Amino acid sequence: MSSALSPAARTVLVTGATSGIGWETARLLAERGDAVIVHAPDQASGQDAIGRLVASGSDAGRLELAVADFSRLDEVRAMAARVADQHPVLDVLVNNAAVVAPERRTMTNDGNELSLQVNFLAAYLLTHELSGPLSARPGSRVVNVSSAMHRTASISWNDPHRARRYSRLAAYAQSQLALTIFARESAPWMSVSVHPGVCDTALLPLYAHEGDSAAEGAARVARLCDPATEVEPGAYYDRTALSPAAPVALEERTVRRLCKLADQLVARSA
Numbered sequence: 001m002s003s004a005l006s007p008a009a010r011t012v013l014v015t016g017a018t019s020g021i022g023w024e025t026a027r028l029l030a031e032r033g034d035a036v037i038v039h040a041p042d043q044a045s046g047q048d049a050i051g052r053l054v055a056s057g058s059d060a061g062r063l064e065l066a067v068a069d070f071s072r073l074d075e076v077r078a079m080a081a082r083v084a085d086q087h088p089v090l091d092v093l094v095n096n097a098a099v100v101a102p103e104r105r106t107m108t109n110d111g112n113e114l115s116l117q118v119n120f121l122a123a124y125l126l127t128h129e130l131s132g133p134l135s136a137r138p139g140s141r142v143v144n145v146s147s148a149m150h151r152t153a154s155i156s157w158n159d160p161h162r163a164r165r166y167s168r169l170a171a172y173a174q175s176q177l178a179l180t181i182f183a184r185e186s187a188p189w190m191s192v193s194v195h196p197g198v199c200d201t202a203l204l205p206l207y208a209h210e211g212d213s214a215a216e217g218a219a220r221v222a223r224l225c226d227p228a229t230e231v232e233p234g235a236y237y238d239r240t241a242l243s244p245a246a247p248v249a250l251e252e253r254t255v256r257r258l259c260k261l262a263d264q265l266v267a268r269s270a
Helices: 020-031 043-055 073-086 114-129 131-135 148-152 168-182 214-225 252-267
Strands: 011-014 035-040 063-067 092-095 141-145 190-195 236-238 241-243
Touching: 011 020, 020 035, 020 043, 020 092, 020 214, 035 043, 043 063, 063 073, 073 114, 073 131, 092 114, 092 214, 114 131, 114 168, 114 252, 141 168, 141 214, 148 168, 168 190, 168 252, 190 214
Parallel strands: 011 035, 011 092, 035 063, 092 141, 141 190, 190 236
Antiparallel strands: 236 241
């Protein structure tokens, strides 16, 4: 992690901030004066992202790099420890990092299907590892960047890694449903999930041939990071509108069951 941030009103961590909606969200938040911790999967892409943010007008003193490959849960834990050590207060965590599920089922070294780990389990682990900084000041928020595709999904409880029947669309949608459900977990901070719209990012081929700009999607995410924006705990937003999540995501029993499963899956790498 780079040197400490200059003083700012609020400190925000944005995961998956090297491109697309994550990078644009970091830019918008830095522009409004927040201190932004920019997450990258590796040092090179992170330094490139910081350089582009500075070139776009962001104050270098309000930017900090945090590196972790989310396909390795030990790196998620190590990054969380570094962030918590340097930032006893974290006002906002944006769980944005995501990958397209590969054509062929791919397992991480931690024993999890790749998109389930990167898109959900890493966010689950990071959020819990940062519980101290997130709980340090009233009004903190966790914003899970989810997808309307969660409505097409189901959690394969007995086969979460899809060993028996793998489909890249089903695996990706499952990860987005899990992220949406996770926003409803009881916590000292406010959590919400948001579908930022179909945007022209690396994930676009899963949805359509064209979409909104990444900047438009990021504006919808940044809106939910703003303390002036009133949000409903555990709510799901479709772009800027409060929207009903998939019915299964509203079941308290499902929330508890998912968190129990996630605890088991991340514990294997501890």
